[in-house]
Amino acid sequence: MPLDIQKRYEKWKDIVSLSGPQGLKLIRGFNDEALSGDWKGFRSSRLNQQCRVIYQVDGEQVLVRVESVTPHDYKRK
Numbered sequence: 001m002p003l004d005i006q007k008r009y010e011k012w013k014d015i016v017s018l019s020g021p022q023g024l025k026l027i028r029g030f031n032d033e034a035l036s037g038d039w040k041g042f043r044s045s046r047l048n049q050q051c052r053v054i055y056q057v058d059g060e061q062v063l064v065r066v067e068s069v070t071p072h073d074y075k076r077k
Contacts, residue, residue, distance in 0.1 A: 006020065008047040009069060016064055021057055 001009070012030065015023045021023065024032035024045055031046040035054070045053045055066045 005047050005051050005069070007070065009053065012045060012053055021055075021064065 014025070015027065019026075021043065024030045028055045029046065031044075033042050033044055039054065042054055042056045045055070047053060051069060052064075054068050055064050055065055057064060058076065
């Protein structure tokens with residue numbers, strides 16, 4: 001993973017651990033959004049123009065399971 005993406009991902013994890021996924025919505029650059037189609041139930045946050053964190057929130061608890069950090073390719077494997 002390139003260093004700039006790794007740093008942005010570390011910042012993403014800090015925000016999620018401090019304020020949960022709702023904290024990501026407050027930071028415009030992450031463009032956090034719910035996904036649809038094959039990815040319904042997952043969310044995506046932008047790390048840069050091409051890389052995204054695809055994750056899912058597990059129930060009422062703030063337990064985030066990161067599905068992938070990937071270039072902008074939402075094809076489900």
